[in-house]
Amino acid sequence: MTPAVTLSGLVIGHGGRAVASVPSLELGADRAWVVTGPNGSGKTTLLKTLAGLLPPIAGTISPLPAPGLSGCVFVHATPVLCRGTVRSNLAVTAGPAGIESVAKEFGLTDWLDRPVHELSQGIRQRTSIARAVARLPRCLLVDEAEGGLDDRGRELWAEFVRTSVEARRVVIVVAAHKPDPLGVPTERIALPGA
């Protein structure tokens, strides 16, 4: 079954204060979704709400978001890695075979045994995304991935999105400033901001 996330009358925000409302729509895996809007418009808040890290102020999300249970994985704009190596970080979500496969997919094979504190921002970002992908989520929510990635990183990320959309295996929602950050066909969710 093709995964999908349905939003209905969704109002998002922090601590009961609304930041944005999102039109009712179904986020399918047949295309990538890009959330755009100015700073403070609620892009990250929307992704965190979809991941179940923030409760919606109003409206519903189906399936019900719950961190770790709904299959929605959120990747921060600033990569959050644990102490250790790229391999030990990928091992959080993948077995030995999965590590090799996801490392190859994101060009991390040569970096696997490097301590994370020695990595550039771009490699950290790739590791962070690869670790989330290795969880095999039904919904991948990535906050401003393009910021830290170099050309090669963007290429690998776009390739992953392209093949995932073709296979309709995962709902991909990306927050970005540019409407077309991936170089692949996307559907835009524009948040107007204040």
Place this chain on the structure above:
Amino acid sequence: MGADFFEALRLLAGGDADAWHVAFVSLQVSVVAVVGAAIVGVPLAYLLSQMRQRVVVFAISLSHATTAVPTVVVGLTLYFVLSASGPLGWMHLLYTRLAMMAGQFLLALPIITAVCLVSLTQQPSELGETVRTLAVPRLRRMRLILGEVRPALTSAVLLAFARVFTELGAAIILGGNIRGETRTLTTMIALEYDRGDAPRVIASGILLIFIAFAVNGFAHRRGTRS
């Protein structure tokens, strides 16, 4: 004074069996107490850090306050609990190393809990969000988050060790300073000071400082390497 100091060095170099056995008892009691406090205190701090902000603030205040409880008060409290007429008198633990370990455990626990808890609350919220969203199982989640505060855990254990290894009040009340059994370096210093045996007092002091520095150095090296 100079002659006493050289006599103390002669005692140590000559392998004074009594002094070295006392040093062993001190180390044994303190290490067991601190390891026990770490086994309880670190997961406790983690569990508390996952609770509501109000609970966390209260737990930090409480654990900070209990670090200031005098060692003699802990010793006396446990003495009443373990004495023949106390609720745990039937265990016959008073004047044993186990009673001293229990006293030092109670002294070490709030230090380890307080330092770990403060350190955990200072971690960026993104780390907790990431391990939650990645569906990491609870036990592994705890291990990952505690791994991020490893230097603080080392500090917590060292601070706790420094407090219990050099304390006198609980050790003397709960151990009774029994030669060959519950005599520690601090209780021996107190005894020999009363007797006026300056070389033994100095020798015990040197051993106390040497062991404290050695344990700190070892733990610090392990902590920074990891």
